[in-house]
Amino acid sequence: MLQCHVKGCNANNFPLELQEVVLEQEEAEMNEDFLRNMLTKIEYDALVATCLKLDINDLPAAIPADAAYNDEFLQILHRVILETHIKSGKMVCPNCQHNYIIRDGIPNMLLAEHEV
Amino acid sequence: MPLFLIQFAQQHEEFRLPELEALATIENVQMTYEPSAYSLESPFLIVEIESAEKAALLLNRAILVKTIIELWGQGSSWDELIERVKEHPERWPQYLQTSFKFLVVTFGGTIEMKDKPAIINRFAFTGFMGKIDLKNPEEEFQLIADYGIDPNVHVAHTFYMGRLVGHGKRELIDKFNVKKRKYIGNTTMDAELSLIMANQALCGPGKLVYDPFVGTGSFLMTCAHFGAMTVGSDIDGRQIRGKGKASIQSNCEQYDLKGRVLDALVFDVCHAPWRRFKGGLFDAIVTDPPYGVRAGAKTLGRKDVTKQATEPRMAVNEGVFAHTLPDYVPPTKPYEMSEVVADLLMFAVKNLTRGGRLVYWLPTVTEDYTIDDLPTHPCMELVANCEQAFGQWSRRLITMEKVADWDGETGLGLPTGNMNKSTTGPKSQGHFGFRDRYFAFSIVENARRKKELKEAFAKGGAEGVAACMRAFEEKKKLEQQMKELQLQEQS
Numbered sequence: 263m264l265q266c267h268v269k270g271c272n273a274n275n276f277p278l279e280l281q282e283v284v285l286e287q288e289e290a291e292m293n294e295d296f297l298r299n300m301l302t303k304i305e306y307d308a309l310v311a312t313c314l315k316l317d318i319n320d321l322p323a324a325i326p327a328d329a330a331y332n333d334e335f336l337q338i339l340h341r342v343i344l345e346t347h348i349k350s351g352k353m354v355c356p357n358c359q360h361n362y363i364i365r366d367g368i369p370n371m372l373l374a375e376h377e378v
Numbered sequence: 379m380p381l382f383l384i385q386f387a388q389q390h391e392e393f394r395l396p397e398l399e400a401l402a403t404i405e406n407v408q409m410t411y412e413p414s415a416y417s418l419e420s421p422f423l424i425v426e427i428e429s430a431e432k433a434a435l436l437l438n439r440a441i442l443v444k445t446i447i448e449l450w451g452q453g454s455s456w457d458e459l460i461e462r463v464k465e466h467p468e469r470w471p472q473y474l475q476t477s478f479k480f481l482v483v484t485f486g487g488t489i490e491m492k493d494k495p496a497i498i499n500r501f502a503f504t505g506f507m508g509k510i511d512l513k514n515p516e517e518e519f520q521l522i523a524d525y526g527i528d529p530n531v532h533v534a535h536t537f538y539m540g541r542l543v544g545h546g547k548r549e550l551i552d553k554f555n556v557k558k559r560k561y562i563g564n565t566t567m568d569a570e571l572s573l574i575m576a577n578q579a580l581c582g583p584g585k586l587v588y589d590p591f592v593g594t595g596s597f598l599m600t601c602a603h604f605g606a607m608t609v610g611s612d613i614d615g616r617q618i619r620g621k622g623k624a625s626i627q628s629n630c631e632q633y634d635l636k637g638r639v640l641d642a643l644v645f646d647v648c649h650a651p652w653r654r655f656k657g658g659l660f661d662a663i664v665t666d667p668p669y670g671v672r673a674g675a676k677t678l679g680r681k682d683v684t685k686q687a688t689e690p691r692m693a694v695n696e697g698v699f700a701h702t703l704p705d706y707v708p709p710t711k712p713y714e715m716s717e718v719v720a721d722l723l724m725f726a727v728k729n730l731t732r733g734g735r736l737v738y739w740l741p742t743v744t745e746d747y748t749i750d751d752l753p754t755h756p757c758m759e760l761v762a763n764c765e766q767a768f769g770q771w772s773r774r775l776i777t778m779e780k781v782a783d784w785d786g787e788t789g790l791g792l793p794t795g796n797m798n799k800s801t802t803g804p805k806s807q808g809h810f811g812f813r814d815r816y817f818a819f820s821i822v823e824n825a826r827r828k829k830e831l832k833e834a835f836a837k838g839g840a841e842g843v844a845a846c847m848r849a850f851e852e853k854k855k856l857e858q859q860m861k862e863l864q865l866q867e868q869s
Binding site: 263264265266267276288289290291293295296298299300302303305344361362363366367368369370371372373374375376377378 | 583584585586607611613615618619627636637638640641642643644645646649650651652653655657659661678679680686687688689690691700701702704706707708709
C-alpha cells in the first residue's frame with residue numbers, strides 16, 4: 263500500500279523492497295469483511311512478490327476467482343497481511359534507493375530536506 | 379408505527395441528533411421525527427420506528443442516548459397521562475405475568491422517595507401480576523416527569539409512561555476514560571467525543587479508518603472498538619513511540635485491540651506515501667488536526683525557502699550524508715490552520731471510498747466564524763457541523779461524506795472567507811491564524827485585569843488592590859466549582 267514519494271520519483275517507485283527484516287507472527291481475530299474489503303485495494307502481484315522475497319510462499323501466484331468466499335485463501339491472506347508484522351528492517355525504493363527504516367514496528371516514511 | 383421516547387444526555391447537545399442519524403444509518407433503521415419537536419434545551423425526543431427490536435439497534439453503540447422507551451402515553455399531568463395510557467389496554471396483557479419494576483424518572487426536578495410509591499400505585503390499573511423484581515426485572519416501566527432545564531421552574535410540564543427498550547452505551551466513556559488510559563499526551567481527545575466521532579464516521583467491521591494526525595492514537599482505539607481496522611500517521615514519531623512502556627501499542631494492549639489497530643507510521647500528511655487507489659483506500663478519515671495551541675501543526679520544509687536544500691547535505695564531521703544517519707530529523711516549518719484544513723479535505727477527496735466519511739475538528743474564533751469558512755469540494759457533502767463552545771473560541775466537529783468519485787482534476791471550491799491576513803479586508807476565516815488569535819485572547823484578558831487593578835489602586839490603594847485580587851481568586855474558584863459540578867452531573 264506504500265510507495266516512494268520522494269519529489270520527482272514517480273516511476274518504478276513501487277513496490278518498496280523489504281530488506282534486513284525481522285518478522286513477528288502474532289495471532290489476530292479473523293475478519294473476513296475486512297479481507298474482502300482489502301481484496302480490491304491490494305496490488306496482489308506486488309504482495310506475492312514481496313512475500314516470496316521473505317520466503318513466505320503460501321500465497322497462490324494469481325488471486326483465485328472465488329477469493330471473496332474461498333476460506334482457505336482468506337485464511338492465508340489473513341495470516342500474511344494481519345498476523346505477520348515487521349519488527350524492524352527497511353523498505354528500499356527500487357528507483358531512487360531511498361531507505362525507509364522500520365524500527366519497533368514503526369516505519370519512518372519522512373522525507374529528507376532535499377526530497378520534498 | 380409505534381412511538382418511542384429517546385432520552386438524550388443533556389450535554390454536547392449539538393452532537394446528539396447527528397449521532398442519532400449516524401446510528402440509524404449504521405444499523406439501517408428507518409426513523410422519523412418532527413424536527414421542530416427537537417430542542418437543544420430538552421433531552422427528550424419522540425421518534426417513530428417500525429418496532430422495539432429496531433429501536434434497540436440504535437442503542438448498540440449510542441454515546442449520547444441514555445435510554446429509549448416504547449411510549450405508552452404522555453400528558454401535561456399524571457391524570458392526563460393515565461387517561462392516555464388507558465386508551466391502549468391492548469398493550470398490557472403480554473406483560474401480565476412477567477417480572478417487572480416501575481421506575482420514576484425526573485428531569486430538571488425531583489420527586490421525593492416517599493412520594494414515589496403513590497405515583498406508581500396509580501398505574502395499578504395495568505393489572506400486572508408478575509413478580510416485582512427491582513434488580514433484574516424482565517420488563518422495566520418508566521414514569522417520567524419533565525420539569526425542563528429552567529432551575530426556577532418547580533412544576534413538571536410533561537409526563538411520559540413507557541416500557542424500557544434499553545440503555546445506550548455511556549459506560550464506554552468510562553472504559554476509554556483518558557484518566558485510566560496508560561498512554562496519553564497533552565492533546566489527547568476526551569473519551570466521549572472520540573467515541574462520538576467513531577459513530578459519525580460510521581466505523582464498523584470490515585472498514586479501514588485512517589487518522590493522519592494520530593498523536594497518541596485516541597481515534598485508533600475508539601474506531602477499532604466498533605470493529606474497524608485502523609491506521610494512523612504523524613509527522614512526530616515520538617508521540618507514536620511513546621515513553622518506555624507507554625505507547626500507542628500499550629494502549630492497544632490495554633483495550634485488547636491489538637488485532638485491529640494495524641499500524642502507526644511516521645510521515646507528513648502533505649507528503650504521504652499512500653499508493654493512490656482509484657476507488658479510494660480509506661472508508662473513513664477521523665482526525666483532530668493540531669491547531670497550534672498545545673501542539674503546533676508542522677509540515678516538512680524550511681520556513682525560509684531560500685535555505686531549503688535541493689541536494690543532499692553532508693553531516694558535520696561524519697563524512698556521510700546527514701539524512702542517512704539513524705537519528706536524522708528533517709527540518710519542519712509551521713503549518714497554517716487554514717492550509718491544514720484545505721489539504722485535509724483534498725486528501726479526503728483523493729483517498730476516501732465513495733460513501734466514506736471525513737470527520738474532523740475545526741477550531742474557530744467564534745466572532746469571525748461563518749459557515750462559509752468551511753472548505754468545500756463538489757465530491758464532498760456536509761453531513762453535520764456541531765459546535766463545542768469555549769466562549770471566545772470554539773471547535774466544530776465537521777462530518778462530510780464523499781458522494782461522488784473524484785475526476786482527478788477538480789480542486790477545492792472557492793473559499794468565501796478572505797484568506798489574507800489583512801484586517802481591512804471583508805473578513806478572515808474563523809480558523810485563519812487560529813494560534814495567534816487564541817493567544818491574543820489571554821493577552822486581552824491580562825490587559826483587562828491590569829486595568830481593573832489600576833483602577834482599584836486609584837480608588838482604594840493597596841487594600842483596594844488586595845480586594846480586587848481576592849475577587850479574581852473568588853471568580854476563578856467559582857468557575858472551577860461550576861466546572862466540577864458540570865462534570866459530576868455528566869457522570
